[in-house]
Amino acid sequence: MFFSQKKILGLDIGTSSIKLAELESGRRGLTLNRFAIVPISPGLVAGGEIVDSAGVTAAIEMALRQAKTKRKHVATGMWGTSVIVKKISMPRMDENVIAEQIKWEAEQYIPFDVNEISLEHHILKSMRSGGENMDVLLVAAKQEFVFRYLETVEASGLKCSCIDVAGFALANCFEFNYGITGEITALLNIGAGVTNFVVVDRGEIIFSRDVAVGGHTYTSDINKSMGVSIAEAEALKISASMGQEVPEEVNSVIASTNDSVVDELRNSFEFFSATTGGASIQKFYVTGGSIYVPGLVEAVSKATGIPFEVMDPFLKVDTNHRAIPPDYLAQIKPLAAVVLGLAMRKVGDS
Ligand SMILES: Nc1ncnc2c1ncn2[C@@H]1O[C@H](COP(=O)(O)OP(=O)(O)OP(=O)(O)O)[C@@H](O)[C@H]1O
Ligand SMILES: [Mg+2]
Secondary structure (H helix, E strand, C coil), X not given: CCCCCCCEEEEEECCCEEEEEEEEEECCEEEEEEEEEEECCCCCEECCEECCHHHHHHHHHHHHHHHCCCCCEEEEEECXXXXXXXXXXXXXXXXXXXXXXXXXXXXXXXXXXXXXXXXXXXXXXXXXXXXXXXXXXXXXXXXXHHHHHHHHHHCCCCEEEEEEEHHHHHXXXXXXXXXXXXXXXXXXXXXXXXXXXXXXXXXXXXEEEEECCCHHHHHHHHHHHHCCCHHHHHHXXXXXXXXXXXXXXXXXXXXXXXXXXXXXXXXXXXHHHHHCCCCXXXXXXXXXXXHXXXXXXXXXXXXXXXXXXXXXXXXXXXECCCCCCHHHHHHHHHHCHHHHHHHCCCCCCC
């Protein structure tokens, strides 16, 4: 081959840590060769916005040193307030005139100035046939936020080949591992600051929204109710989640925070149904560091009446055991879905 292969890394900039993953594609499929996770201080990334660009760049540099990768190109994902994903219905039209029309449509649906946003669209295939209308997924990000991501990532010496949406990367990782299922399936990545909530149907993303609840909601509630520091509150939460002995108040704060977090998540299930003509989710998969919060996932299942399964992002991904020993793999499993979905983006492409 004479063309160069641009192999990429996945880079997930989260609220509590930066994750970096390198996949190698071979005859037997994908292998995870390198992985790094670097915690970041609270406040550097908030609601999907990079607040402290220099601080995040430093964390990315540290992740690169840890991973010892030679790759220079990355796919990263935006989320939260920096990006909006919305399904709209518009009159059926030729694909080549859609882009222009989309801009007008976006003006009605997107609360940003259309001249200051990057806009993309995906026509939903499952909805393509028949009818006078077609469904289109609009993805809009304020250019200012896109530039901030670019600037922050590229200051570490990397080149951004792809700026994705975290929820889409989650769906990508799911599809790679589980294939295209016949059920309408929700994917919940319950992180620290956010829960990425995505619904897939026959291999297509039909809904994506980031809900502003996650592990930090618990830490912050423990901090407020018990008057302990954020770091202590975080440690108490983790101990409680691992079944260790903690003051009774920790468990009662977690239980009451569960109620409000579950309410928020149930609202998303209901919002999905209300905006999709009553379509019902048949199953949901969970991932993210906060799936270990005692009682949380079970309560979401109870409140929605929908069964769940814990997603395994490595179901069909091999690992290089020398670089990633089994106990380390077990630790990163709930944290890796988005970064793997990003790392899968262009693996092997020219
Ligand atoms: N054993 C555990 N028990 C309870 N919570 C945990 C445990 N391990 C990690 N967490 C929580 O998971 C969160 C980190 O998960 P994750 O790495 O998925 O989030 P993130 O990607 O940094 O954040 P976000 O996706 O919200 O931007 C933290 O809030 C952390 O407290
Ligand atoms: Mg995350």
